[in-house]
Amino acid sequence: MADDSSRVDTEAILNGDRAAFEALVESETSRLFHVILRYVNDREAARSLVQETFLQAYKNLDSFRGDAKLTSWVTGIGINIARSWLRKNKREQPIDEDDMERLQPSFRFGRYTGSFEPWDPEQTAERSERKQLVHDALDQLSESYREVIVLRDLEERSTKETAEILDISRGAVRVRLHRARQALRELLNNHFASEFA
Template sequence: MNSDREKDIINKVLKGDPDPFGVLVREHQRAIYSLMLRYTGNADEASDLAQEAFIKAYGKLESFDKSKRFFPWLYTLALNIARDWIRKRGREQKVIVPESMDINYHPDDSTSQSQTDKQLDGAKAFDTIMGLGHKYREALILRFKYGFSFKEVASTLEISLSGAKMRVRRGLDMVKDSLMEDNDEQ
């Protein structure tokens, strides 16, 4: 959804019509649910936390800066809810791969060897990313899955711009090193 469409929806909601907010929920629910699932490792908890994120976003919609994109703002709210959930439990949760982000490998006869190799490499890289700590994993997902600018990554993760660049760079280095180790072992 483009930014102008989102701003139009937000204006309608702020003028008293709550129905258009459902469009924003449908547009972003998979990403927010996936975030919560990565943090909780539990589908029911993830669903509850995703719903909490949208309720909070609706309640704070007046504070949204319309000169920015909506999704990074929503993701920041959701990420803070996930962090609070972790703090309340006092432990790091096991990472699971949400269906919406799973990389499936289904070779068939029409798949060339180079395509198969690329699929396998992509799956290995994805598994490696999902195995990183939260701070590196979220930086890479924001940057490469959702296309956030470094400035948006920094704002969402509540770190400096240079910190965002560093987390992405270090995360990529960790993925590269892990993949190189895997190749050396073969």
């Protein structure tokens, strides 16, 4: 995914230049909308949450520490706002840690004990009914696992940037991503296994 953040003049924004902030809004709105939409699965809510994100970012520019790119900081605000919205509006409970553990592959004497069914998430997500299955499976993951899949696999952010956005270590990103992918594979296996037999 192309990085539009090179067009963002962070220094001008931090110095109160409204035109520079408007350029940030213009360059990041589409990307931020897609990140938030993957969280909330509601286009109208995502549009509203994007506006709220930029409003909060503008109000809190003085709290930007400069540890990460400004665009990563704004994305982090958007994710937090989407999390809050989900807590207020989510009807289904995500998979808990015990269920996540059961969805991990099993090994005996160092050998994988399950049957391997190849699955390419990019290929299968191209058709709309499959996209919905993948989206539904993502919704079943806990917030911490869903967000790492969204940022790394769907938004194609680097491990470093994902760690900055989520304020966790790179190692934690890798572990969560591995566990989330394994859980998704198990959740989707019943739907897709027959097509790859």
